[in-house]
Amino acid sequence: MAEIGSHDVVVEVKDTNSTPEIKEEAGSSFSLPFFQKLIAEMLGTYFLIFAGCGSVVVNKNEKVVTLPGIAIVWGLVVMVLVYCVGHISGAHFNPAVTIAFAVTRRFPLKQVPAYVLAQQLGSTLAAGTLRLLFSGGHDQFAGTQPSGSDLQSFVIEFITTFYLMFVISGVATDSRAIGELAGLAVGATILLNVMFTGPITGGSMNPARSLGPAIVSNHYKGIWIYLLAPTMGAISGAAVYNIIRFTKQPLREVVRSGSY
Template sequence: MSLGKRLGAEFFGTFWLVFGGCGSAVLAAAFPQLGIGFAGVALAFGLTVLTMAFAVGHISGGHFNPAVSVGLVAGGRFPAKDLVPYIVAQVVGALAAGAVLYLIASGKPDFSAGGFASNGFGDLSPGGYSLHAALVCEIVMTFFFVFIIMGATDGRAPAGFAPIAIGLALTLIHLVSIPVTNTSVNPARSTGVAFFASTAAVSQLWLFWVAPIVGGGLGGFVYRTLFEPARR
């Protein structure tokens, strides 16, 4: 498959992740009578990855996340020469989704952007968690996300079930970490909405690039080191 087609798949996959996941928070969870709550938001993020992994995973590998791309490079599953183009496509897709979501949300008469499903620590953390708590949480959660991706897509794993495992993993990650950082584990997802928030989300964006990339890189490296068959 050509690089252009793979980048297109990453664009649309990341767009859907941000639009579906963050959209569930901005448009649906804001209305208690709809009853989705934060558990519904967690499920929405998992469903975005599951559906797009089935739809375009066979085209691009279904990363939709710079931290996953970095982790797969560290795990020996993805060529480093394609890393930057993939990250650019993912970030552009996320920003496009944030813009469309903002356009829809601002159509409500009493609209206020507020946090706009952005990530944060301290005053911007849903539970008021500190910088160091957010840093550790994002590193650990992204580590296990990439570790699970590596295992689920291993040639020795049951064929055809990887998108389900990966989608459920992302749901579980959100159920645990929404109170801490509003859950990133994805620098593109964080970037896609931060610029539309009326808070100081952009000033904290650095953490949601550094921590997921560190965690993702470690996840890929550890799985490759411990569990990949020895390369001759």
């Protein structure tokens, strides 16, 4: 989720009121550290989907986890994984987050396809594992689908992902934030969003979270919502935070450089 301690970027802090300016190192895209990042993203997304979607499947079968329990699982697993591999890959686990960072120039654009592929692979493998474990009479769709209108679900997914990315931008890209609390803040945001949007949209906020189970179950109802709305919401959330981010630079320099 949060771009923390990346090996392939250089962070320059000009003063206490400025924020990190990300500069890509030449020739680093195919280095060993980059492949380590991809493995971290794949494994992190796998564990995220296995735990989160697993709680959904278990609740459908046993009716013991409940909606608050599912929300807590999603929030806790994100928090734990951010602290586990955030310093390796940035702990995105979400194509929408990766794309939003790239659009706002806080992540190398040429690394986006590999990151998204690793995240989607992890999600699909996790969904496949759950399908194997809960087969037969226990087979349940672990993905997301609208319970109401497509427009309602689209707007909800856009707003919740906007909110999530706004929080991520605040705690993970602003040098004045308390970085040690990034995992807690992001996990709590996901917990809150899933708590009240779960019954309506499934509380996705993540294209990989929805697409992985859809591929495994061959169930694509409303999938366009979960690919487009979170991506647009994340880009908007990151852009809006950059607008309100304090900077001593003149506006014309900010617009020209794309950095704060």
